[in-house]
Amino acid sequence: MIQNIIFDMGNVLISYEPKKYIEQFADKQDIDILYETIFQSIEWIQLDRGSIEEKEAKCIFYDKLPERLHMTVDDILNNWHENLHGKNEMFYLVKQLKSKGFNLYLLSNTSKRFYHYCKKIPALSYFDGMIISADELLLKPDLDIYRRLLDKYRLVPEECFFIDDYMLNVEAAIFLGMDGFVYKNNIKSLRRRLSRKGVLDKDLQAVIFDLDGILVSTDEMHYKAWNQLAEEIDIPFDSEKYREFRGVSRMKCLELLLDESKENYSDAEKAAMAKRKNDLYLKYLQSLSEENIYEGARELLEELQANGILTAVASSSKNAYAILEKTALLPLVDIVADGNEIAQSKPDPEVFKLAADKLGVPYESCVVIEDAKAGIQAAKSGNMRAIGVGQALKDCTEMDSYFPQIKQITLETLKRNKVH
Ligand code: BG6
Numbered sequence: 474m475i476q477n478i479i480f481d482m483g484n485v486l487i488s489y490e491p492k493k494y495i496e497q498f499a500d501k502q503d504i505d506i507l508y509e510t511i512f513q514s515i516e517w518i519q520l521d522r523g524s525i526e527e528k529e530a531k532c533i534f535y536d537k538l539p540e541r542l543h544m545t546v547d548d549i550l551n552n553w554h555e556n557l558h559g560k561n562e563m564f565y566l567v568k569q570l571k572s573k574g575f576n577l578y579l580l581s582n583t584s585k586r587f588y589h590y591c592k593k594i595p596a597l598s599y600f601d602g603m604i605i606s607a608d609e610l611l612l613k614p615d616l617d618i619y620r621r622l623l624d625k626y627r628l629v630p631e632e633c634f635f636i637d638d639y640m641l642n643v644e645a646a647i648f649l650g651m652d653g654f655v656y657k658n659n660i661k662s663l664r665r666r667l668s669r670k671g672v673l674d675k676d677l678q679a680v681i682f683d684l685d686g687i688l689v690s691t692d693e694m695h696y697k698a699w700n701q702l703a704e705e706i707d708i709p710f711d712s713e714k715y716r717e718f719r720g721v722s723r724m725k726c727l728e729l730l731l732d733e734s735k736e737n738y739s740d741a742e743k744a745a746m747a748k749r750k751n752d753l754y755l756k757y758l759q760s761l762s763e764e765n766i767y768e769g770a771r772e773l774l775e776e777l778q779a780n781g782i783l784t785a786v787a788s789s790s791k792n793a794y795a796i797l798e799k800t801a802l803l804p805l806v807d808i809v810a811d812g813n814e815i816a817q818s819k820p821d822p823e824v825f826k827l828a829a830d831k832l833g834v835p836y837e838s839c840v841v842i843e844d845a846k847a848g849i850q851a852a853k854s855g856n857m858r859a860i861g862v863g864q865a866l867k868d869c870t871e872m873d874s875y876f877p878q879i880k881q882i883t884l885e886t887l888k889r890n891k892v893h
């Protein structure tokens with residue numbers, strides 16, 4: 474049984490792009506020579522091994538480069554890591570593995586510079602231990618550096634899973650009895666492998682929530698705004714018609730409304746109407762608060778977070794962030810995908826796929842919770858499990874399971890209703 478996950482750093486936890494780092498300090502025509510002389514040098518490897526000091530390396534770089542570049546060498550050595558940042562998809566994986574109870578370790582070939590920039594990698598805050606090559610005077614794939622890690626943290630190789638972008642490094646881990654994965658920027662194939670290993674649950678890695686009608690009750694506010702607009706332009710509108718608006722983008726809703734009219738409206742007129750509806754809606758949203766969260770919704774988000782299930786909101790609304798902020802739900806979701814980021818609204822799966830992609834979770838490992846038929850259709854065509862909630866879906870046959878209210882859904886029910 475795997476209990477420990479060991480990560481490489483460069484191109485796994487962070488993207489490592491030396492030429493980009495150089496670009497910040499050097500002119501275009503000097504990038505290649507600086508790259509070759511610094512990042513592709515023996516000295517760079519010796520810095521990683523801890524067998525040379527940075528000031529010695531600097532003198533060697535000075536000797537190899539014209540004097541006009543010496544200041545640039547200083548800038549690069551002192552600051553190359555300035556714009557370095559962690560990979561989001563790895564952050565979510567690390568966070569998830571930690572809350573599922575795995576021990577996490579870093580085994581990295583890197584120089585002592587690491588201690589200047591490690592705070593920039595949020596994923597590292599979840600780690601239980603690390604071995605840095607420059608501290609050990611050893612480099613992967615030397616078996617001894619792996620042994621240092623195993624000894625220091627008393628790890629059993631058969632309980633370790635090692636992730637590195639360099640095949641020889643993974644091979645060394647396997648030689649010592651660990652399992653491993655060569656990571657080539659494909660987070661979903663890593664997750665699939667971890668599912669097969671029993672580390673992650675294949676069917677339930679992320680829950681993607683619709684917003685309006687699932688987490689927050691905004692239905693009445695949308696309804697009142699559309700109703701007022703309909704009155705102003707003298708088009709018939711009622712709650713029956715409003716049913717079709719659920720889950721659908723603002724412009725699409727307007728088209729549905731204008732279907733009831735014989736008039737032909739220009740694009741500019743339509744844009745003005747959509748703006749009018751949104752202005753009215755925003756006025757109603759001012760009174761939105763935590764009171765508008767559906768019973769049980771916050772508790773479900775909290776339960777999922779506490780149990781290592783990632784959470785997302787995927788909404789056709791362009792007001793999603795405002796709603797999540799006003800209801801204080803934003804900290805309870807890992808990511809948001811909203812109407813501002815997509816070209817096709819539900820029933821197209823785009824917004825759900827975007828949410829899953831941001832988290833790095835395979836579609837088949839996502840569960841969607843929706844109150845609109847368009848949303849259920851979107852989830853199913855995105856190859857995700859779809860759970861329907863609310864009266865409007867009572868007779869819908871396309872979803873995998875149904876609950877009248879969100880408060881009836883718990884982690885336990887999500888685990889039980891696994892069949893796609
Ligand atoms: C969806 C609602 O969440 O968002 C729809 O169910 C609404 O009724 C759509 O039309 C777009 O919302 P907004 O806030 O961008 O007008």
Ligand code: MG
Binds near residue numbers: 686687719844
């Ligand atoms: Mg909805």
